[in-house]
Amino acid sequence: MRHALLILGFIAAVLAVVLAVTPLSQMSFIPAVVALIAGIFAFYMDKDRSKKAVQLIFILTILSISLATYKGVFSSAEVGNTEELKQKEQQLENESIDELEDLDTEGLEIE
Amino acid sequence: MKRIILSLVLLISAKALSQNTSIAIGEKLTYSASYVMSGLLTDLAEVTMETSEVNTSKSKLMKLKCTAATYTKWDSFFKIRDLYESYVSPSSLTPYLYNRDINEGGYNKFMKYKFDHKTNTVASLKRKLKKDGSTVEEKKTVKIGNATRDLVTTLYYIRNMEIHKAKIGDNQNFTIIFDNKEMVINVKYLGKETLNSVLGKTECYKLAISLKNSDVLKGNNDNLIWLSADANKIPIYAKFKIAVGSGELKLKRASGMLN
Numbered sequence A: 001m002r003h004a005l006l007i008l009g010f011i012a013a014v015l016a017v018v019l020a021v022t023p024l025s026q027m028s029f030i031p032a033v034v035a036l037i038a039g040i041f042a043f044y045m046d047k048d049r050s051k052k053a054v055q056l057i058f059i060l061t062i063l064s065i066s067l068a069t070y071k072g073v074f075s076s077a078e079v080g081n082t083e084e085l086k087q088k089e090q091q092l093e094n095e096s097i098d099e100l101e102d103l104d105t106e107g108l109e110i111e
Numbered sequence B: 001m002k003r004i005i006l007s008l009v010l011l012i013s014a015k016a017l018s019q020n021t022s023i024a025i026g027e028k029l030t031y032s033a034s035y036v037m038s039g040l041l042t043d044l045a046e047v048t049m050e051t052s053e054v055n056t057s058k059s060k061l062m063k064l065k066c067t068a069a070t071y072t073k074w075d076s077f078f079k080i081r082d083l084y085e086s087y088v089s090p091s092s093l094t095p096y097l098y099n100r101d102i103n104e105g106g107y108n109k110f111m112k113y114k115f116d117h118k119t120n121t122v123a124s125l126k127r128k129l130k131k132d133g134s135t136v137e138e139k140k141t142v143k144i145g146n147a148t149r150d151l152v153t154t155l156y157y158i159r160n161m162e163i164h165k166a167k168i169g170d171n172q173n174f175t176i177i178f179d180n181k182e183m184v185i186n187v188k189y190l191g192k193e194t195l196n197s198v199l200g201k202t203e204c205y206k207l208a209i210s211l212k213n214s215d216v217l218k219g220n221n222d223n224l225i226w227l228s229a230d231a232n233k234i235p236i237y238a239k240f241k242i243a244v245g246s247g248e249l250k251l252k253r254a255s256g257m258l259n
Helices: A002-021 A025-045 A052-074 A083-102 B002-017 B151-159
Strands: B028-037 B040-055 B060-070 B081-088 B095-104 B107-116 B121-129 B135-143 B171-178 B181-197 B200-212 B224-228 B235-242 B245-255
Touching (some): A002 A025, A025 B040, A083 B040, A083 B081, A083 B095, B040 B245, B151 B171, B151 B224, B181 B224, B181 B235
Antiparallel strands (some): B040 B060, B060 B081, B081 B095, B095 B107, B171 B181, B181 B200, B200 B224, B235 B245
16 A cells, blocks of 8 residues: 555656646646645655655655645746737738728728 | 608618717727636636728728737647738728638638629638648638628627617627538627726626538527627627637727727
């Protein structure tokens, strides 16, 4: 049982770290909590045995939670480079004006 | 005589109904689009809706533009740079030209519709970028109904409806042309609700949107839009449910309103 909990905790902790470095950092809290619970149970199941595996789970979990919290607090949502989109938009507008000249826009206000 | 008066009244009311009373040239609305991933709402992209004036040698038109761009953190995973625009009559919002240029995670597509309201046809041009870098072009003439509009114009046209006169449960159909096919959008008025937004506490009209004979939009009354219950009828908040998940659009900034 302890082995199963350690394996589950380790997989969840690794998943939490992986998610924390991706844009899906918010989602890393879910495996981090799972890893933490598995680690705590494994720790109290057999206190006399080596704690190294549990320590590793805890370190990975703390690392992922810290990283996800930092990203959540300090990174603001900003739009990437839209220069290409603006150029395309300008080019499309120029093309559209030419085409609108040929279209029948009867009834519209005349400049 | 009665008939003449009745026809005159109908003509005047039809003209008054078709007048634009909500959308100003120079209006800019910015939204934050979020998507539900494993139960968590994640900010995905910024959506803008903007209007501007376009002049040709013969006429003055209003350009309705909608853009969507993913936030920087998503650009390396799934970059979206979408552009939808429509050139319409500033007074009646009748569309004349529509462009759609989408770039979604490497998938590129361009659509152009030229509306001919005399023959009720649309001359469409589809351009697709293939994986080898070459482009495929397809030209088509599509027969449309006399009330068919493009997607962007319909979004703005819904804002121009006299919702204050509607009763709860009232609904209206709008025909749109999308991917060279006519589709019917049903808009149902669900009542008024007060929402907290960047504009403060705002009383809103709650509308449910559904697409007839299509399974793009999922659920019953799960695709909702809240328009401010004033003369501008600004979309304040929207919730959508599609096959691959659900999300929302929240107003971040608004400027240049008509009223």
